[in-house]
Amino acid sequence: MRQVTTLGQFIIEKQADFPYAKGELSRLLRDIGIASKIVNREVNKAGLADILGEAGSINVQGESVKKLDVFANEQFIAALSLGGECCAIASEENEDIIIVDNKQSRNAKYVVAMDPLDGSSNIDVNVSVGTIFSIYRRTSLTGPGTLEDFLQHGTEQVAAGYVIYGSSCMMVYTTGKGVNGFTLDPSIGEFCLSHPNMQTPKTAKTYSINEGNYVHFPDGVKKYIKYCQEEDAATSRPYSSRYIGSGVADIHRNLITGGIYMYPTTAKSPKGKLRLLYECNPLAFITEQAGGKATDGFRRIMELEISELHQRTPLFLGSADMVDMAGDYMKKYSGVDAAIK
Ligand code: AHG
Ligand code: MN
Ligand code: MN
Numbered sequence: 001m002r003q004v005t006t007l008g009q010f011i012i013e014k015q016a017d018f019p020y021a022k023g024e025l026s027r028l029l030r031d032i033g034i035a036s037k038i039v040n041r042e043v044n045k046a047g048l049a050d051i052l053g054e055a056g057s058i059n060v061q062g063e064s065v066k067k068l069d070v071f072a073n074e075q076f077i078a079a080l081s082l083g084g085e086c087c088a089i090a091s092e093e094n095e096d097i098i099i100v101d102n103k104q105s106r107n108a109k110y111v112v113a114m115d116p117l118d119g120s121s122n123i124d125v126n127v128s129v130g131t132i133f134s135i136y137r138r139t140s141l142t143g144p145g146t147l148e149d150f151l152q153h154g155t156e157q158v159a160a161g162y163v164i165y166g167s168s169c170m171m172v173y174t175t176g177k178g179v180n181g182f183t184l185d186p187s188i189g190e191f192c193l194s195h196p197n198m199q200t201p202k203t204a205k206t207y208s209i210n211e212g213n214y215v216h217f218p219d220g221v222k223k224y225i226k227y228c229q230e231e232d233a234a235t236s237r238p239y240s241s242r243y244i245g246s247g248v249a250d251i252h253r254n255l256i257t258g259g260i261y262m263y264p265t266t267a268k269s270p271k272g273k274l275r276l277l278y279e280c281n282p283l284a285f286i287t288e289q290a291g292g293k294a295t296d297g298f299r300r301i302m303e304l305e306i307s308e309l310h311q312r313t314p315l316f317l318g319s320a321d322m323v324d325m326a327g328d329y330m331k332k333y334s335g336v337d338a339a340i341k
Contacts, residue, residue, distance in 0.1 A: 204258025
């Protein structure tokens, strides 16, 4: 019989590598796993919203129907609050941090930042969406979590991951010792290890960017896109363009098959669109752990200074050689002055 390793078993096995670990981080990951299974269940019946009732209305069971991003936010906050291992949460959906001020959580070691539903514009059209999370050890020693606990460099992340609600539901995470992927087996309700020690190809033939914004891109990005589109047999160009518009889905595909994901500055988003704390840093941590790179075009994402919870940054992430080359084009054609201060 084939042996499967569940997420829970894997976490316990890995915990044995850290003799002083008390299991708090393992429990935190378990809590995130529980919330993502509940969100996955809702995502799977999102198409029934018209039958069961639209967001803001009352469904046939008499419950009010929530928009999926609000629902996901509530589920993750509830799981993390009840779990007792995190003293504060930062979410894309909340202006300020959420202090988890119950008896077990008040002095908990960790804070969690998250994008509870990434790719929300894709919910109504049956396209994959995701959740992104990032875990830090608090810098304040005890008492309620503080804003400063979140304002740490990405290099300080203790763990990070994403869940993709796709043709199957997967959780991919890292604690800084490689990246592992788990696929939800709906028949047993468990995430099972399906992608051990994930490695992203060093170079590849896919670029992912919202090219509709082309006129507003910095010159470095425009020239790099043109490079990707040129014909050259030796480097297998032209490359393929793949862009779903769900960051987790685009980055998950590129992680597996190789490629570069770019969200540079645009006229509408002069500092970039994606958020450093709960989108770029966790995705950068995973990508680096899988052998890839992540920059803002000039600097490593995980070393960027962070001063605001919802701070944005441009993002170039994926196969190492491609991110390096995009960076070379940025330096050559956009210059360091284009770097976000
Ligand atoms: P969110 O749904 O959390 O707001 O994030 C959407 C992000 C990201 O997932 C995606 O890659 C990007 O925004 C798409 O933006 P455009 O529609 O501007 O291309
Ligand atoms: Mn997002
Ligand atoms: Mn979101």
